[in-house]
Amino acid sequence: MASEPKEKAKISVRDLTMAFGSFVVMKDLDFEVKERDIFVIMGGSGCGKSTLLRHMIGLKEPRKGAILYEGKNFTEANEEERLAFIRRFGVMYQSGALWSSMTLAENISMPIEEHTQISKAEIRDLAYYKLALVGLSGYEDYYPAQVSGGMNKRAGIARAMALDPEILFLDEPGAGLDPLSSQRLDELILRLRDSLGSTFVIVTHELASIFAIANNSVFLDTDTRTQGATGDPKSLRDHSENETVRMFLNRGETPEDEESA
Amino acid sequence: MLDTQGLAVCRPPGLFFSELMSHAQGEPPKAIWKKDGARLVLVLSGDWLRGGEARVVEGEEGWPDGFETEGLGKFDSTLPAYLMQRLRAVEVEEPGLEGLPENLRGLMELALKVPERSDAKSLDEDPHGLKLLGIRLTATWKAVESVLEFTGETVLSLGRFFTGRARFRGSDFWLTLQECGINALPIVSLISFLVGMILAFVGNVQLANFGASLYVADLVGIAMVREMGVVMTGIIMSGRTGAAFAAHIGSMNANQEIDALKTFGFNPFDFLVLPRLFALVLMMPVLTVYSNVVGILGGMLVGAAVGIPPALFLTEMLTAIDITSSSLGVFKSVFFGVAIAIAGCLQGMKSGDSSAAVGLATTRAVVASITAIVVLDSAFAVIFTILDI
Numbered sequence: 060m061a062s063e064p065k066e067k068a069k070i071s072v073r074d075l076t077m078a079f080g081s082f083v084v085m086k087d088l089d090f091e092v093k094e095r096d097i098f099v100i101m102g103g104s105g106c107g108k109s110t111l112l113r114h115m116i117g118l119k120e121p122r123k124g125a126i127l128y129e130g131k132n133f134t135e136a137n138e139e140e141r142l143a144f145i146r147r148f149g150v151m152y153q154s155g156a157l158w159s160s161m162t163l164a165e166n167i168s169m170p171i172e173e174h175t176q177i178s179k180a181e182i183r184d185l186a187y188y189k190l191a192l193v194g195l196s197g198y199e200d201y202y203p204a205q206v207s208g209g210m211n212k213r214a215g216i217a218r219a220m221a222l223d224p225e226i227l228f229l230d231e232p233g234a235g236l237d238p239l240s241s242q243r244l245d246e247l248i249l250r251l252r253d254s255l256g257s258t259f260v261i262v263t264h265e266l267a268s269i270f271a272i273a274n275n276s277v278f279l280d281t282d283t284r285t286q287g288a289t290g291d292p293k294s295l296r297d298h299s300e301n302e303t304v305r306m307f308l309n310r311g312e313t314p315e316d317e318e319s320a
Numbered sequence: 321m322l323d324t325q326g327l328a329v330c331r332p333p334g335l336f337f338s339e340l341m342s343h344a345q346g347e348p349p350k351a352i353w354k355k356d357g358a359r360l361v362l363v364l365s366g367d368w369l370r371g372g373e374a375r376v377v378e379g380e381e382g383w384p385d386g387f388e389t390e391g392l393g394k395f396d397s398t399l400p401a402y403l404m405q406r407l408r409a410v411e412v413e414e415p416g417l418e419g420l421p422e423n424l425r426g427l428m429e430l431a432l433k434v435p436e437r438s439d440a441k442s443l444d445e446d447p448h449g450l451k452l453l454g455i456r457l458t459a460t461w462k463a464v465e466s467v468l469e470f471t472g473e474t475v476l477s478l479g480r481f482f483t484g485r486a487r488f489r490g491s492d493f494w495l496t497l498q499e500c501g502i503n504a505l506p507i508v509s510l511i512s513f514l515v516g517m518i519l520a521f522v523g524n525v526q527l528a529n530f531g532a533s534l535y536v537a538d539l540v541g542i543a544m545v546r547e548m549g550v551v552m553t554g555i556i557m558s559g560r561t562g563a564a565f566a567a568h569i570g571s572m573n574a575n576q577e578i579d580a581l582k583t584f585g586f587n588p589f590d591f592l593v594l595p596r597l598f599a600l601v602l603m604m605p606v607l608t609v610y611s612n613v614v615g616i617l618g619g620m621l622v623g624a625a626v627g628i629p630p631a632l633f634l635t636e637m638l639t640a641i642d643i644t645s646s647s648l649g650v651f652k653s654v655f656f657g658v659a660i661a662i663a664g665c666l667q668g669m670k671s672g673d674s675s676a677a678v679g680l681a682t683t684r685a686v687v688a689s690i691t692a693i694v695v696l697d698s699a700f701a702v703i704f705t706i707l708d709i
């Protein structure tokens with residue numbers, strides 16, 4: 060790993076309970092994301108990873124507990140303070156969620172137009188560059204419906220990066236990508252962290268990618284409805300006290316030789 | 321016929337659908353519960369196949385301590401489905417599966433591995449009686465509340481717009497303007513022309529009895545400019561544009577596009593509702609005037625057919641309508657435009673996140689805006705009568 064993350068809490072999730080009506084998705088979540096972390100949220104399908112992400116970006120209110128950014132309470136902030144926080148985020152949704160009535164380039168330009176004062180030509184150059192980063196050069200004028208699912212997803216990542224945000228939230232960026240694109244994506248994440256100092260919060264199941272890039276994580280346990288463990292996924296794989304976590308990180312096989320890590 | 325190659329059953333491994341059908345007449349499937357001392361044994365026999373013979377069940381109780389499967393023939397998913405149904409009925413902690421054939425046991429273990437989401441059941445509970453009434457009342461109140469809230473939001477949003485703080489894409493506005501302006505002309509022309517003709521026909525049948533056919537011109541003129549032009553335009557725009565607003569915004573909601581707007585710091589309300597509201601409120605009066613003119617032309621055509629020359633028709637009509645009465649329809653059209661835009665956008669914004677929910681939102685938008693048009697029109701009729709205009 061290129062550089063040591065600083066020991067400063069960027070995001071703190073405090074005693075969080077998430078619920079839909081009477082159905083409690085997860086309770087007592089409590090963890091920290093440090094600055095420049097590549098933080099993954101892991102867990103079985105349907106355990107509440109996307110829901111946790113929606114709480115962290117303020118699209119859903121916690122039933123209990125709070126989310127703090129750099130020690131400031133985001134959950135209790137008023138509308139204006141929240142907007143100020145949100146400007147520092149970039150979000151990629153599980154479905155891509157590109158604006159379907161705009162081309163890929165327009166999707167990326169729109170947030171830049173809204174939040175900066177630069178010229179049209181510069182905005183276009185930025186949009187083209189971001190699309191090239193995710194391997195979509197030449198597709199600038201396509202509409203989301205005209206490109207494949209994986210391409211939608213990559214364009215969604217490009218849009219999330221549009222404003223060079225401090226914190227990037229990516230919901231399953233690797234799902235639906237072929238192994239090579241997936242590897243390129245890992246490389247892109249690492250490079251962005253190192254060059255811009257961004258913090259990443261990523262939902263993913265892909266073990267290869269988790270071990271390649273993540274230095275911190277939280278595991279959501281479906282059985283106990285709370286977090287199973289938090290910490291570096293590599294050490295969780297080998298030393299976690301929670302058996303479900305070890306099983307998950309070892310694809311259900313118990314590790315024989317602990318040296319291989 | 322089905323592609324049978326893909327449809328394998330558990331035992332023997334190579335059994336396909338065609339074979340399966342021919343075996344369906346074999347032994348009937350049997351499940352016999354037997355007491356073997358203190359032990360409860362379930363004896364399974366026969367062929368458990370979909371579409372096979374009716375199953376024979378005897379002495380069904382609880383969950384067995386063991387299974388006997390010597391007589392068991394072929395089976396497909398019917399057998400594990402039956403066992404799962406037993407388990408749901410009796411709810412045992414750790415059901416024993418001893419004595420089941422290896423592959424069946426494996427499938428059962430897989431099916432039992434992930435425990436059922438237990439607190440999900442409250443969602444499916446069927447309310448009735450007073451509870452249902454309560455739920456309905458709350459839902460109705462919520463709907464009223466959401467209309468009020470949405471109208472309030474609209475006012476706030478307008479405030480932001482006029483202080484220069486609201487953002488939306490100009491191209492969104494122009495596209496909507498085109499969509500609810502020029503693109504609506506053909507249908508508005510057709511309907512208005514026909515309505516004008518119908519009015520003239522119906523009027524002529526009665527008036528001709530008194531030899532007063534000429535007054536058809538007054539009738540068509542007054543009816544078109546006061547009521548029919550604006551109401552017909554409103555109804556067309558509800559079905560055309562209000563529905564389109566609801567469907568478009570609703571599917572953006574389902575695809576998380578609205579969430580994406582929020583997290584990029586756009587106010588979805590300013591961004592989506594304002595351009596649509598402005599476009600419709602601008603176009604409704606224009607379309608209404610157009611509809612009035614086309615309707616009167618339709619009346620004139622019928623008039624010519626029953627012997628009223630167009631020039632005479634026009635002079636007669638102009639004695640009946642003046643500037644005040646002809647501006648009433650246009651005045652109302654602004655309110656109708658607001659109602660249609662709000663109904664469409666509101667239903668879209670609060671639509672659920674499935675394709676069925678988008679369909680429902682569209683239906684609701686059309687019903688709500690047509691109802692609003694008729695209710696508003698009645699209210700205006702009362703007001704205008706009181707004011708004597």
Ligand SMILES: Nc1ncnc2c1ncn2[C@@H]1O[C@H](COP(=O)(O)OP(=O)(O)OP(=O)(O)O)[C@@H](O)[C@H]1O
Nearest residue numbers: 079082084102103104105106107108109110111153
């Ligand atoms: N709008 C909703 N209303 C009620 N329950 C919901 C809603 N959205 C999600 N859930 C429930 O919350 C739980 C978590 O959903 P979520 O989408 O967060 O899962 P996930 O961990 O992201 O799964 P996946 O890996 O499949 O994307 C699920 O059990 C789901 O049924």
Ligand SMILES: [Mg+2]
Nearest residue numbers: 108109110153
């Ligand atoms: Mg998810």
